[in-house]
Amino acid sequence: MSVQSIPQPAAGADVHSSEARFSLENKLTGWHIGVAMAALSIGITLGVMQGFEHLGIDLYKYTAPAFKTYYQGLTIHGVLNALVWTTFFIVGFFTTAITRSLDRPLKYPWINVLGFVLMFVGLLLAAYPLLANLATVLYTFYPPMQAHWTFYLGLTLVVVGSWVAGYGFYFTLHAWRKENPGKRTPFIALASTITMVMWQIATLGVAAEILTMLLPWSLGLIEGTDPLLARTYFWYFGHPLVYFWLLPAYVAWYGMVPKQAGGKMFSDSLARLVFWLFLLLSTPVGFHHQYTDPGIPQGWKFIHAILTYGVAFPSLLTAFTVAASLEIGGRARGGKGWFGWIRKLPWDNPSYTAQNLAMIIFAFGGISGITNASYNVNLAVHNTVWIPGHFHLTVGSATTLTFFGIAYWLVPKLTGKQLYKPKLALAQAWTWFFGMILFGNGFHLLGLHYGVPRRTMLGAAVYRDPAWTPFLLEVFVGVLFLTVSAILFYWVIIGTLSHKKRLEKPVEMPVAEAADPTPVPAWLDTWKPWLYGAIALIIIAYGPMLYTLISQMQLTSPGFRVW
Amino acid sequence: MHIDRYEQIWIRISVAVLVVFMLGIIVAGWSMGIQVPGVYGRVDPNTVTEPGSPWAEPGVRELAPGKYEVYILAQIWTFAPSEIRVPAGSEVTFYVTSKDVQHGFRIQDTNLSFMVLPGQISKMTHRFEEPGEYVFVCHEYCGVGHHTMAGKLIVEEAVASNQ
Numbered sequence: 001m002s003v004q005s006i007p008q009p010a011a012g013a014d015v016h017s018s019e020a021r022f023s024l025e026n027k028l029t030g031w032h033i034g035v036a037m038a039a040l041s042i043g044i045t046l047g048v049m050q051g052f053e054h055l056g057i058d059l060y061k062y063t064a065p066a067f068k069t070y071y072q073g074l075t076i077h078g079v080l081n082a083l084v085w086t087t088f089f090i091v092g093f094f095t096t097a098i099t100r101s102l103d104r105p106l107k108y109p110w111i112n113v114l115g116f117v118l119m120f121v122g123l124l125l126a127a128y129p130l131l132a133n134l135a136t137v138l139y140t141f142y143p144p145m146q147a148h149w150t151f152y153l154g155l156t157l158v159v160v161g162s163w164v165a166g167y168g169f170y171f172t173l174h175a176w177r178k179e180n181p182g183k184r185t186p187f188i189a190l191a192s193t194i195t196m197v198m199w200q201i202a203t204l205g206v207a208a209e210i211l212t213m214l215l216p217w218s219l220g221l222i223e224g225t226d227p228l229l230a231r232t233y234f235w236y237f238g239h240p241l242v243y244f245w246l247l248p249a250y251v252a253w254y255g256m257v258p259k260q261a262g263g264k265m266f267s268d269s270l271a272r273l274v275f276w277l278f279l280l281l282s283t284p285v286g287f288h289h290q291y292t293d294p295g296i297p298q299g300w301k302f303i304h305a306i307l308t309y310g311v312a313f314p315s316l317l318t319a320f321t322v323a324a325s326l327e328i329g330g331r332a333r334g335g336k337g338w339f340g341w342i343r344k345l346p347w348d349n350p351s352y353t354a355q356n357l358a359m360i361i362f363a364f365g366g367i368s369g370i371t372n373a374s375y376n377v378n379l380a381v382h383n384t385v386w387i388p389g390h391f392h393l394t395v396g397s398a399t400t401l402t403f404f405g406i407a408y409w410l411v412p413k414l415t416g417k418q419l420y421k422p423k424l425a426l427a428q429a430w431t432w433f434f435g436m437i438l439f440g441n442g443f444h445l446l447g448l449h450y451g452v453p454r455r456t457m458l459g460a461a462v463y464r465d466p467a468w469t470p471f472l473l474e475v476f477v478g479v480l481f482l483t484v485s486a487i488l489f490y491w492v493i494i495g496t497l498s499h500k501k502r503l504e505k506p507v508e509m510p511v512a513e514a515a516d517p518t519p520v521p522a523w524l525d526t527w528k529p530w531l532y533g534a535i536a537l538i539i540i541a542y543g544p545m546l547y548t549l550i551s552q553m554q555l556t557s558p559g560f561r562v563w
Numbered sequence: 564m565h566i567d568r569y570e571q572i573w574i575r576i577s578v579a580v581l582v583v584f585m586l587g588i589i590v591a592g593w594s595m596g597i598q599v600p601g602v603y604g605r606v607d608p609n610t611v612t613e614p615g616s617p618w619a620e621p622g623v624r625e626l627a628p629g630k631y632e633v634y635i636l637a638q639i640w641t642f643a644p645s646e647i648r649v650p651a652g653s654e655v656t657f658y659v660t661s662k663d664v665q666h667g668f669r670i671q672d673t674n675l676s677f678m679v680l681p682g683q684i685s686k687m688t689h690r691f692e693e694p695g696e697y698v699f700v701c702h703e704y705c706g707v708g709h710h711t712m713a714g715k716l717i718v719e720e721a722v723a724s725n726q
Contacts, residue, residue, distance in 0.1 A: 142665045142703075144664055227665055231665075292599060292600060292677040293677075293680070295602055297601050302592070312581060313578070316581075324569075374587075376588055380674065383676070383703060451700075456704070462710065463713045521564050556681070562705060562708075
């Protein structure tokens with residue numbers, strides 16, 4: 001120890017001063033992920049109550065003043081987990097990822113502070129109608145169900161706040177490019193910024209829906225609304241939304257996890273190509289959520305089906321490239337044979353383990369996702385519990401479990417404290433994995449075999465069938481695992497925040513280097529062709545149908561409050 | 564750009580799988596006739612139950628032997644009618660709309676599944692061969708009574724009418 005400590009001070013002091021350069025970025029990241037984790041704790045609690053409800057045990061009578069009904073709880077579960085936990089965590093994570101990857105603090109920090117303030121005010125504004133049972137419209141808020149106007153305004157502010165954070169990132173990347181002419185943008189910064197630009201394009205749909213239709217309608221400024229047009233705006237946003245959840249996990253899987261495994265990025269160029277393809281293809285695919293809608297021609301639905309297969313392609317590439325990057329790590333750690341390298345991966349590291357398990361679950365989530373996208377095959381599963389089964393494997397596991405894994409290095413980095421009881425964190429990752437496997441399997445089977453509808457108070461459903469029971473029990477066991485896992489997660493995080501043991505050396509963000517030293521070609525570091533291509537594809541895939549729907553708009557539906 | 568040989572193989576397999584899936588949905592959709600709903604027509608949800616509208620008296624209508632149409636009105640939290648009877652072997656075309664919020668319609672154990680939106684008419688056709696009771700449910704959240712919104716379609720044994 002004493003021998004090693006001689007060269008340490010200089011290096012340590014250097015790292016410490018670099019921490020000081022990023023003190024605002026650290027704080028911003030901490031605020032974002034703090035709000036994210038607080039929101040998730042409420043969202044998960046409501047999820048557990050839903051698990052009980054499906055077995056016929058109604059807990060809402062005990063939580064009544066706060067959460068009055070299953071459907072109010074389900075709305076808050078969806079909004080907090082799918083919109084708040086994800087958006088706040090992603091913006092917070094990117095604040096660290098982009099600035100550390102560029103080794104450059106934010107160009108205009110006040111922009112990102114403003115973004116956080118807008119998002120937080122929006123969250124508080126939306127919390128009021130949600131808790132007061134004035135917005136029990138689920139997180140898709142399909143009109144003509146009408147929520148209190150503060151719900152729509154609050155969501156708008158959350159989205160606008162995330163735009164503003166994105167602008168802060170663009171300025172920072174732009175400044176870096178000016179300062180480093182001729183250099184390739186580091187992968188993590190590039191991929192994160194592409195994700196924010198994709199989000200900017202995608203959220204124009206929900207902005208149009210809320211600002212031109214729902215907000216004025218809920219304020220009584222316009223009499224009625226057009227439900228099909230609103231759905232179309234929503235799903236223009238709703239599918240790239242899922243890539244906004246997924247791509248930050250891909251940033252970590254490509255750019256960070258290989259380093260944690262002792263490996264390298266198998267192909268830096270392909271990783272960048274994958275992100276550009278997502279920018280190109282994430283948005284013009286929304287009709288695959290509207291296959292069973294009236295009023296949209298089959299031809300357009302089919303075109304979006306084909307484009308959806310197109311956007312599956314970069315995910316298939318990811319499966320290979322990420323696995324190959326980990327294999328480099330496993331072999332570097334002494335793994336031999338076809339599968340022997342898997343055992344040598346750092347399974348004792350909770351951050352690594354959580355993210356690797358997230359990848360494995362995503363393989364199953366991807367398969368059911370392709371099923372959903374498959375045009376007429378969708379008829380078998382549309383709006384059945386197969387769908388929540390699917391997205392608990394994707395956003396609920398691929399994304400969420402990856403974020404847990406990120407938190408296991410990020411929280412120690414931000415606080416300068418050791419991770420509290422890593423063994424508990426390891427148990428957290430595995431219980432989440434098994435919990436979601438059981439939950440996902442049960443819901444997929446219930447949806448496929450029995451057509452059990454989603455978003456339904458199944459415990460009280462008039463058509464409840466005894467044949468469902470074994471699968472609902474499987475789902476419930478999954479929920480129990482997830483409950484234990486969630487308790488472990490908060491135990492570890494709160495433990496880390498409250499103990500006093502400081503790290504000697506700050507945690508470094510894991511950054512994987514490329515296995516192939518040849519530089520990335522310039523066309524993979526150029527924005528314009530990809531951006532213009534994305535806009536052109538959206539105009540082709542959405543333009544004619546949106547024009548038709550807008551020109552034939554009939555604002556005939558008044559608002560309903562049916563809860 | 565350098566692409567590893569194994570990765571090139573993987574890329575080819577990935578593209579091939581997606582092309583096979585595409586051919587699969589094309590064959591199922593355009594040669595076997597398993598189709599998603601398309602455009603049929605619109606209706607004003609505020610006047611949909613007024614005289615003259617086919618949903619003023621929703622129910623089953625026989626068009627020809629073995630050919631039926633059913634007009635169904637979805638509203639919180641019932642389908643009208645909530646019981647439908649047709650003989651086995653008949654081809655039934657459903658016309659469904661909503662007079663209030665969004666609903667869904669799914670007949671269990673069939674490919675019939677679609678959204679029901681106010682202002683839009685959803686149309687889908689199905690041939691019922693097997694006699695029995697088919698439960699149909701609302702599969703889009705439509706308020707606190709959503710889980711009570713269901714009905715049944717009874718396919719009766721075909722009567723040997725020409726004996």
